[in-house]
Amino acid sequence: MESLTPENHRRFHWSGWRNLLLPQLNRRSLHVYGSEVAVEKECIRQKQEGVFVIHPFSSLRSYYIMCMVAITFLNLIGIPMEIAFLDGNSGVGWEGFNVFSDTLFLIDVGLNFRMGIITEDSEGAILDLKSIRQHYLKSWFVPDMVAAFPVGYILLFAGLQYRGDSPSSRANKMMRILMFVRILSLVRLLRVSRLVRFFNEVEKVSNANLEVMRLFLRILSLFMMIFLLCHWNGCIQYFVPMLEEFPSDCWVRREKLMNATVGEKYSFGVFRALSHMTAISYGSSDTPTNDVELWIVMTSIVSGAIMYTVMVANTAALMTDVDITAKAYKNKMNHLEDYMTFMKLPKALRMRINSYYQSRYAGKWYDEKDVLKWVSSSLREEILINMCSDLVRKVPIFQKRDINFISSILQELQYEVYQDGDFIICEDAPGDRMFFIERGQVLEKNQFFQRELCDGDYFGESCLLTKEKHLATVHAQTTCQLFSLSVGHFQRILKDYPEIKRDLESSQQDKDLLL
Structure with a gap:
């Protein structure tokens, strides 16, 4: 047991x-x-x-x-x-x-x-x-x-x-x-x-599309708030005369609603409220008969003005989209849709392209290279260390290396996104770069082995020193956010660190002798 x-x-x-x-x-x-x-x-x-x-x-x-x-x-x-x-x-x-x-x-x-x-x-x-x-x-x-x-x-x-x-x-x-x-x-x-x-x-x-759900909820919440405002105003129209025990000159007695049903009372109350809020006054043509009724009418008019202001402000925000990066993203997607339509791309491919951009940019258009150029070199280095340092230091050839060498590696990393089913590396293809997995899951396999890799793992590192062909095929099993390091950039960095280069070449020779 x-x-x-x-x-x-x-x-x-x-x-x-x-x-x-x-x-x-x-x-x-x-x-x-x-x-x-x-x-x-x-x-x-x-x-x-x-x-x-x-x-x-x-x-x-x-x-x-x-x-x-x-x-x-x-x-x-x-x-x-x-x-x-x-x-x-x-x-x-x-x-x-x-x-x-x-x-x-x-x-x-x-x-x-x-x-x-x-x-x-x-x-x-x-x-x-x-x-x-x-x-x-x-x-x-x-x-x-x-x-x-x-x-x-x-x-x-x-x-x-x-x-x-x-x-x-x-x-x-x-x-x-x-x-x-x-x-x-x-x-x-x-x-x-x-x-x-x-x-x-x-x-x-929600499990729905984030941008669509955000827009839908904004519209729905706007209409629900307007409905509640009208509903409350209609109830107040009847509630205040009731607190005064229905004076003889109040609108409830004038409309002969004392013995009416709840539905009739409510309907007349909302009708009066809407006539005040929309400034039409069709349902309240009579002059208020006392101070309380006068204040109710003024409150209704003010609430109606607020309702108009909220509607106009929200409508303008929805139409213009005050989020500049989201607006830029929509403009890019519109150009992309025009291109795909002109080139008569199949529907399945269009969906994959749209899905890629949603995964890559999440509804916000920006350029990482430009963003990193806007900050100082020290801040840029700190950003890259926070984003990728742990990923790089997991690779044996980068462990216990000089911090300046690691910083040089980080500045050459390129951010890439792959979708479910995409081939990231093909077996026997020229080894031009290695990958670090920030988020996602991939399958690496050839005729001898296969293994699954996920967040924090890496693959394709052998090509950095040997420049040989890739030994396995790697394809994405989920949407993957990766960083890549090209062989050309890595070799250029090694020229500035000859001691590390000799150490890596010596380790590679020892490994080749063992094989």
Whole structure:
């Protein structure tokens, strides 16, 4: 019987449903980590943490975000309706939904202390509990706690408390509680901030094209915010006269809506709100009859002006695309599409070319050589050391070498991207360069052997000294981000370091004698 070693215990601990906490393969995780192998390493890293933390790219996180978007939106629609129109007669179904929502939002506050985060300045997910806690407490904890105030529980307990009272006494007590709770319920509208945050999270967990999803969510969130603004305004139109117990000159009495259904009241309220917001005034031709109604109209007009401003600003941003690098990328892709159409390239090849550019530039057009020319030589060297130093030092012939020699090697590296199925090296082809794998997975094989290489590995190094043909074929199994070093550049560098050159040639001769 196999003993329960720490490693076996870890495997047992992470079996079953706990695997839902681990990152999954999707476009976003591959975009952040670069390859399937890197995502698997991230899974191992999370398992080694040994704590209950939900990874930002996990399946559980994806389903949870989708659920919270729906629940939050329903809350932002239903809460104003309940406050303004239901008048305490919401029914068992709505009371149950309120309790369920309040419970879910309280649980959400707790889960945020166990939710891994992705920040702009981090290379991967932050899974440390202390860092997660500090980040949440400094950001959204207080607004979330206020928005999660359990109003539904107050109504439920009040109803149970006064269940034994006489109908008239119970009604009076419940009316006082309801008036207080109606005002208190307004704090739950702060959940609109969560809706915006959840929309941002949807982009991170989505398996769709990143640029398309980003554009779709911007448009969808814009329309949802406009809808909520009109919806809230319509509810306010009825809510304020109700607080005043419907004065004789209020619009509700003028329209004879005192005994109307909730649908009719809501329809008239939204109609008045839209007429004010669009400045048409078709539905509010009568002059406001009191100060309160006057302020409601002015508020509607101002909110309408804000709505127009937001629509125009977002439409202009979508049309012009203020991101210069993204705009340049789109221009390049338009030229590329025109070229492919003119040359009548087959559809499959067009798709591979488009996929290459998406993998190579990720929707942002830039030139690495120009970027490196814009900084000082010391900064350029530091950038290259951070990007490639670990990759280069893994090769035996570069280990324990002079730092200046390594820096010279780094400055000659060329960044390349290969897609799944591309041949990087062909057997018996002239050996003109070697490769370092930053991200991705390749298969190296010939008639005698085959092996898989992934992040941090290298291949083709034998040609640097011998200038012989490649001994194996190498093709990409995933989208691969590589750095290459040409034989010509390497030989030119060796001329400046004669001692290293003699050492490498001596080592190669000894190896040839052994063979």
